[in-house]
Amino acid sequence: MAAIVEGNGLTKRFGTGDATVVAIDSVDITIEARELVMIMGDSGCGKTTLISLLSCILTPDAGQIRIDGEPINPAVQDMSIIRREKIGFVFQLFHLLPYLTALENVMVAMDLARTQTEEAENRAKELLTQVGLIERLHHRPAQLSGGEKQRVSFARALANQPKIIFADEPTANLDSRQSDNLMSLIQELRQEYQTTVAIVTHHEGLKNNADRIIQMKDGRIVAA
16 A cells, blocks of 8 residues: 655754753654554654644654655745645644634635635535534534534545545544544545544544554654
């Protein structure tokens, strides 16, 4: 199976001098097409930093990233274009725009990709229907439950048909029933769209949903 994302020798430091912290320490990682990977480990072990590097939100201090076989070079490439065209990201705190409806929040991702308005609206409606929110199209985030907000986030992440979706603790603000429902939805969506999914989580109960567990400790991968 082909690799969608590869990282070789990835290193990321924060701070300077004696206050320098090595968040990611010479990590090698491969995520293959259509697999669901969970990245696990104690708080502060580097999980979120790692997916922020792989999703081109952060730039590594050393190492090389390839997405869909193409090397990423932040010095000469526009990272926002790569994120827009190849990557979906689901944040722990949703990051929905509070003044926009669910429909508009999903459409925003396609507006940035310059998708025609009518096409963007039709696709946003289709995605929100698939995540069970056809009755919530015109509700703003404050009118949605935590589980509904996260469903909007996944619909938005899928809007531009990404090669991979990264999700940072997507169940952290959900109760157990909402968490189970969200994981069932993620499984359905990745099968429907043949999308690769990488989830950062500390929730041991989610392990059975993964094709593979990547375990981290002190900025390194200790099991994969």
